[in-house]
Structure formats: structure tokens, C-alpha cells
Amino acid sequence: MTNETSQRTGSARHRVVVTGMGIASPLGVDEKTVWKNLIEGRTGIGPIRAIDTSALKVHNGAEVPEGLAEARLKSMGRRPSDRALDLAVVSAQDALLDSKLISQEQELVPQDVSVIYGTGVGSAESHYKSMQAMFEKGPQRARPTAVPRCMYNAISAGISLQFKLTGANYMVVSACTSATNAIGTAYRMVRDGYAQTVLTGGSDGFFDPFFYPVWNNIGVLSKIEDPIKACRPFAADREGTILGEGAGTLILETLESALSRGVPIRGEVLGYGESSDATHLTNPSSEGQAKAMRMALNEAGVSPQDIGHINAHGTATHGNDACESKSIRSVFGDAADDVPVVANKSYFGHTLGASGALECISAFLALEHGISPPNLNIENPDPECRIHMVGSKPVSIDSRPVMKNSFGFGGGNGVLVLGPSN
Amino acid sequence: MSDTAKEEKIIGQLRRILEESSTTEPDWDNFGRNSTIESLGLDSLTILDLLYDIEEEIGVHLEAKEVLNITTLGELVDLLIKNGA
Numbered sequence: 365m366t367n368e369t370s371q372r373t374g375s376a377r378h379r380v381v382v383t384g385m386g387i388a389s390p391l392g393v394d395e396k397t398v399w400k401n402l403i404e405g406r407t408g409i410g411p412i413r414a415i416d417t418s419a420l421k422v423h424n425g426a427e428v429p430e431g432l433a434e435a436r437l438k439s440m441g442r443r444p445s446d447r448a449l450d451l452a453v454v455s456a457q458d459a460l461l462d463s464k465l466i467s468q469e470q471e472l473v474p475q476d477v478s479v480i481y482g483t484g485v486g487s488a489e490s491h492y493k494s495m496q497a498m499f500e501k502g503p504q505r506a507r508p509t510a511v512p513r514c515m516y517n518a519i520s521a522g523i524s525l526q527f528k529l530t531g532a533n534y535m536v537v538s539a540c541t542s543a544t545n546a547i548g549t550a551y552r553m554v555r556d557g558y559a560q561t562v563l564t565g566g567s568d569g570f571f572d573p574f575f576y577p578v579w580n581n582i583g584v585l586s587k588i589e590d591p592i593k594a595c596r597p598f599a600a601d602r603e604g605t606i607l608g609e610g611a612g613t614l615i616l617e618t619l620e621s622a623l624s625r626g627v628p629i630r631g632e633v634l635g636y637g638e639s640s641d642a643t644h645l646t647n648p649s650s651e652g653q654a655k656a657m658r659m660a661l662n663e664a665g666v667s668p669q670d671i672g673h674i675n676a677h678g679t680a681t682h683g684n685d686a687c688e689s690k691s692i693r694s695v696f697g698d699a700a701d702d703v704p705v706v707a708n709k710s711y712f713g714h715t716l717g718a719s720g721a722l723e724c725i726s727a728f729l730a731l732e733h734g735i736s737p738p739n740l741n742i743e744n745p746d747p748e749c750r751i752h753m754v755g756s757k758p759v760s761i762d763s764r765p766v767m768k769n770s771f772g773f774g775g776g777n778g779v780l781v782l783g784p785s786n
Numbered sequence: 787m788s789d790t791a792k793e794e795k796i797i798g799q800l801r802r803i804l805e806e807s808s809t810t811e812p813d814w815d816n817f818g819r820n821s822t823i824e825s826l827g828l829d830s831l832t833i834l835d836l837l838y839d840i841e842e843e844i845g846v847h848l849e850a851k852e853v854l855n856i857t858t859l860g861e862l863v864d865l866l867i868k869n870g871a
Contacts, residue, residue, distance in 0.1 A: 438811060445809045505842075508834040 380554045381785070382631040383622050384463025384615035385725050386455035386565075388433055389712055390426035390608050393454055395462075399729050402737040403758050407711050409591045409606050414571035422585040424594050425571060426608030426713025440526070446490045446513060447569025448483055449522045451611035451718075456523045456563060459613035464627045465561070466527060477615075478531030478559045479520040480550040482542030482566030484717030484772070485575060486516040486535075492572040519567055531559055537717070539772030540677070542566050544720030547614065548636035548778055554616050561621060565721035567611035579607055584681050595714075596741035597678035597707035598685045598749045605679040608713020612721030631728040632783040634765055635664025641775030648684055648771050653691035656777035657767065661695070664765065664781035668696040671703055671781075672764030673736055673754075675727040677771045678707025679714055688769065689749035704754045704761065706730070710740035720770040724782060727766040731784045736761045789867075793819075796844065796863050796871055803839040808832075819860030826859065846871045 387393065390408025391401040401408070411417075412425040428451065434444055436454045444450050460466045465475060494510035512518060516535045524533040532553075536546040543566025550564035570576065579585060586604035588594040596602040622629050637659025641652035661668065677688055693700045708723045715722055730736050735758050745753050763784040770778045801817055810827030828836060833853060841847050846869045856862050 441811050443809050443811055507838055509831060512831065 378555055378557060379619035380551050380616050380633045381619050381622050381629045382614050382633065382728060383617055383627050383629060384459040384461070384465070385630060385728065386458025386460070386462060386613040387610070387722060387725050388428055388451040388454040389610040389612070389722055390428055391711060393428065393432045393436060394458070395729070399733070402711060402726060402729070403733075403735060405738050405740060405756070407592055407595070407740055408608065409594055409713055411591060412571060412576070415573050415576060417576070420577055420580045422580050422587055423589075424586070424591045424606050425576070426606060426610075426715070427571060428609060446487045446518065447571075447609060448485070448487055448489070448567045448611070449519050451569050451609065452481065452519050452523055452567035452613070453526050455565065455567070455611040455613040456527065459563065459565070459615050460527055463615040464625065465615065472528045474528045474530050476531050476560065477529040478550070478553065478562040479524050479529055479533045480536065480546050480553065480562050480564045481520045481523065482536045482538070482544070482546035482717045482720065483516060483519055484537070484539045484542050484568050485570045486537070487514050487518050488570040488572055488575050490514045490518070492574050495574070523563065529563060531562070538776040538778070539774050540714070540716050540719055541770045541772035541776040541778045542717030542720070543612065544724070544768065544770035544778035544780055545638060545776065547616070547633070547720065547724060547780060548638060550616050551633040551636050551780075554618055561615065561617040563613060563615055565611065565613035566718040568716045568718045569609040570607070570716070571609060576607065586680065593741055595680045595710040597676065597680040597710055597739065598689065598705070598746055598751070598753050599742055600744040600746040602680045602682060602685065602746070604681050605709060605714040608715040610712055610715040610718045610722055612718055612725045614721065614724065629785040631731060631785050633780060634666070634783045635660045635662070635781040637661070637663060637779045639777045641777070643775065645775070646773050648687040649775065650687050650691040650694060652775060653688060653769070653771055653777050654694045656779040657691065657695045657769070660767065660779040660781045666765055666781060668699045668703070670764055671767050672762050673704040673706060673730070673766055675723050675766055675768045676705050676707045677769045678709055680707070680709060684771070685746065685749055688771065689751045693750050700751050702752055704736060704759060705751045706736050706754045707739055708737070711737070720768065720778065724768050724780065727768050727782050730761060731763060731766060731782070734760055734763070792867060792871075793863055796866055797859065799844055800859065800862070803836065803843055807835055807839055819858065819863065821859040823857055823859070840866070844871050
């Protein structure tokens with residue numbers, strides 16, 4: 365890889381391709397297992413193990429299967445430190461290996477790769493442990509490294525340090541839109557010539573005795589006891605979302621760089637749109653969402669009729685799904701009758717700032733395989749959500765672009781248009 | 787307590803601390819006086835956490851500047867004994 369800074373002109377426009385993907389999720393920590401679970405309709409949601417939920421209203425969550433991330437960290441000579449960082453590092457290693465930027469056989473050398481990563485909550489575990497120590501022992505006994513451990517950018521810095529990546533290194537923090545905003549930002553950096561290669565994605569890990577109970581009390585989690593049925597995006601009988609932990613990492617680089625390195629191309633980012641509702645801190649606005657969708661379509665140079673399927677934000681809360689389907693209808697018009705919509709949160713749970721990355725990877729895998737995973741728990745589609753949901757069986761999809769939506773508390777909207785590898 | 791017993795006790799305490807707090811996987815099979823600070827995954831930042839834990843567990847306060855030039859676990863043990871451990 366070149367280290368020449370002469371390419372950083374900011375004036376060139378490049379095609380932006382994906383050459384690596386890595387995933388650490390409730391469905392597994394390797395792409396093959398994740399895809400198998402998606403296509404066979406197996407959810408990652410189950411009773412929460414990490415904390416005692418007996419006093420809480422909701423007991424389900426989507427956790428990375430026990431021991432998988434820990435084993436991967438050990439193979440890197442690391443021990444668990446902070447869940448969000450740990451999951452990010454595991455998925456980043458796979459993405460870098462996939463893109464052939466690193467190999468198991470060769471020692472790591474510094475590389476001019478930027479790290480632009482998303483998180484909603486950041487270093488939640490470090491925050492909780494630091495606060496716990498401070499309350500138990502007093503402020504004078506706060507652990508000295510709480511400062512760097514609790515930084516939001518401890519995640520991007522940790523990836524940069526672990527893999528010797530010397531480009532830009534910062535986080536994008538916008539609640540549930542974080543990863544999609546990060547990928548969009550990375551896409552623009554590569555497209556406009558400010559970076560040749562960017563490692564991007566998102567991570568969140570927050571099953572601790574503070575964060576999870578708080579979410580119990582905000583009233584958006586599904587109280588359905590059966591974990592398999594708990595998360596029901598766009599169903600008439602949906603009752604709320606289920607939280608999940610995970611990380612997804614993608615390597616974006618210029619087409620020229622990928623071709624010169626001779627590495628397989630996994631997909632392409634075609635367009636990105638973003639907006640702010642500016643209406644309410646937590647209630648979404650279909651105007652804001654539609655604005656981001658139109659911007660992404662416009663940037664990709666495609667019309668709604670060109671979109672092969674939509675990977676929805678689909679949180680399974682009543683208000684969010686109703687709003688998103690209204691936004692899709694307003695942008696797609698009658699075409700919304702035919703564009704299949706898939707929602708992955710019934711598998712991964714709502715992984716907040718990681719969700720956009722996990723769902724982008726799912727979308728790219730769907731394009732590669734020509735199959736959309738089924739929607740779980742969609743036996744009774746909500747007639748008020750006037751969109752065309754993929755049913756409870758996988759369906760064939762063509763290679764037309766995918767629209768990936770992410771919307772977050774705070775009113776931030778991010779939409780990506782993703783294409784196949786050709 | 788003999789000097790050897792005292793040393794062994796401190797090395798055991800340091801091992802327990804590091805097992806709890808280290809972010810890397812030290813070579814536990816060869817853990818002892820000759821272990822280098824670097825091989826224990828400690829740097830100028832994470833050694834601050836070790837000093838914090840030493841004060842909690844062993845009751846000896848060391849300043850960061852006192853451990854700057856330490857390269858082995860044995861040197862740290864000697865410093866702790868010198869400071870009343």
C-alpha cells in the first residue's frame with residue numbers, strides 16, 4: 365500500500381469498494397456462521413447472561429455467544445478489557461484479514477489506513493467499573509486509567525494501536541445511526557481522495573447493571589417473554605425492540621487500490637445521505653428520514669425503481685416502524701408495493717451504534733448470495749406499515765442496489781446505497 | 787518472615803493483581819523475578835493502574851517516577867520491600 369500523501373488532494377472522485385468484512389455478533393463471530401443463522405432464520409436473542417435481570421421488566425437480549433470473543437482476543441495476546449472495544453477489535457481483525465491488509469503469517473507493520481468507527485454508548489463497561497470503584501472507595505481512589513479507558517475514541521484508538529493503522533482515527537457518535545454515519549463519512553473520505561483505505565463500522569457492548577436497566581425503564585423494550593418471538597419488526601403485534609451487543613467492520617478503499625492489490629471486491633458503496641429531524645429528541649420524523657433517503661439515492665445516481673431491496677432500520681417499536689414505513693412510501697411511492705424490505709434486528713437485537721454496520725454486512729452478504737434472509741415474526745404484517753416485507757422464508761433477490769436505513773435518538777438519519785461487487 | 791518468603795508473597799500478590807487487571811496475556815509459566823515489565827503487557831500508562839492496585843492490595847504507595855526505570859518484576863519487588871512491603 366502506498367503512503368504517498370500526494371493522493372490526498374480532496375479533488376479526485378473515486379469509486380468506493382468494500383474489500384473486507386468482519387463481524388462479532390449474537391449470531392456468531394465469523395461470517396459463515398452468521399450467514400447460516402440468518403438464512404436459516406435463527407435469532408441471536410435469548411435470556412441475558414451478563415447481568416441479573418430478575419428485578420427488571422425485560423430479561424431478553426442478544427449477546428455474543430459466550431467465550432467466542434474471548435477466545436479470539438486470547439489468540440491476539442489480549443485479554444477482555446471493555447466489551448465494545450473487544451468486539452470491535454475481533455471484527456476489525458477479520459475485516460483486515462479478509463481484505464488481505466494483514467495476514468496471520470506476517471508480522472504487523474504500520475499502514476496508512478484510517479479508522480472511522482461508530483458507537484452509541486462507547487466504553488460502557490469501563491464507565492460502569494470506574495463509577496462503581498469511585499462510589500465504593502471515594503473520588504480520591506478513582507482508577508488513573510479511567511480517563512483513556514472511558515474515552516469514546518478508546519475504540520478507534522484501540523483498533524489503530526492493535527493493528528498499527530496510521531491514518532485518521534476518530535469516532536462518530538450519533539446513537540443508533542452511529543455506524544451508518546461512520547460508514548458514510550468513511551465513504552466520502554475515500555470517494556473524495558482524502559484517504560485511500562478506511563476501516564469503518566460500529567461497536568456497542570452495554571450489558572451492565574446501569575445501562576440495561578435504564579433501557580428497561582424508557583419503555584421501548586419488548587416484554588414478550590419468549591426470546592424467539594420477542595422482536596417483531598413491522599408486525600401488527602410488535603411490542604418493542606430488544607437490545608443486542610456486537611461489532612461490524614468493513615474495509616472501504618478506492619477501486620483503483622483494490623484492483624492494484626488484486627484483492628477480491630465484496631461490494632460497493634454507491635451513495636450516502638444524512639439529515640437531522642430537528643423535531644424531537646426521541647420521536648422520529650418521516651420528513652427527516654425521507655430527506656436522507658433521497659440524498660442517498662441522488663448521490664448514488666439511482667431512482668427508487670432501481671433499488672432491489674431495503675434493509676430497514678426496523679426497530680420493532682410501534683412508532684419507529686410506522687414512521688419508517690411512511691418515509692419509505694413517501695420516497696418510493698407505488699414502487700414501495702414491490703421493493704422487498706428486510707429487518708435484521710429480530711436476529712441481532714438492536715445493537716444501537718453497531719446496528720448499521722451489522723446490517724450493512726448482512727446486506728452485502730444478501731447481494732453476494734442473491735438471497736434475502738427471512739423476516740422473523742412477521743406472521744401478521746402491520747397493515748399500517750405500507751411496505752412489502754420479505755416473509756418468513758428466504759427469497760431470491762437480484763443484484764440491484766440495496767438501501768440501508770439507520771435512524772437514531774437525537775433525530776439523526778443516515779442512509780447508504782450499497783451495490784454488488786461488479 | 788524470611789526475605790525469600792516475603793519476596794514470594796509479593797510476587798504472588800502481583801500475579802493476582804495482574805491476573806485481574808492485565809489487558810494482555812503474560813507468560814504465566816515463567817512468571818517471576820526475571821519477567822520483564824514489557825512482557826507483562828505494562829507500559830507507561832498501564833503501570834499507573836498497577837501502582838493503584840499495589841496501593842490497594844499491598845498498602846504501599848509508589849510514585850510513577852519511582853518505577854519509570856524499572857525493567858523487571860524483581861526490581862519492582864525490591865522497590866516494594868524497600869518501601870515497607
